Amino acid sequence: MGLLSFIKDVGEKLFGASEAQAATVDELKKELDKHGLNAEGLDIQVNGDKVTVSGEAASTEDAEKIALALGNTVGVAQVDNQLSAKQASPDAKMYTVQKGDNLWKIAEAQYGAGQGAKHTVIFEANKPMLSHPDKIYPGQVLRIPPLN
Structure with missing residues (x-):
């Protein structure tokens, strides 16, 4: 990996x-x-x-x-x-949270414009390390799974 x-x-x-x-x-x-x-x-x-x-x-x-x-x-x-x-399954991308990020913004950047609603995919992919979608912090590394 x-x-x-x-x-x-x-x-x-x-x-x-x-x-x-x-x-x-x-x-x-x-x-x-x-x-x-x-x-x-x-x-x-x-x-x-x-x-x-x-x-x-x-x-x-x-x-x-x-x-x-x-x-x-x-x-x-x-x-x-x-x-x-x-x-085995396809590897997820890893993303380091930046100041000002939220999961919606990350979904838009990673999956494309208009894909902000896919923030739930990112949240689910990072459970149980994430307990709430709003509790991310700069420097944290998140899994960004491929969309099926």
């Missing part, structure tokens, strides 16, 4: 994390559990501000969500997503 970049001073603050260092593997696994993402059988390694995750996820969507849940935490600048998926 590849290397994803994050802004390491934004995101969920986990115990033991700082802007210079990602949280421990145990804390990152707790973060995955909090979002209902299965960390069982995954190999997660932390090296400073880089997290590497490998193993097998149930689907491409789960693999992407796992990488985003790990990366959208304070102290993580990169996630090397080496996960494979039992059920």
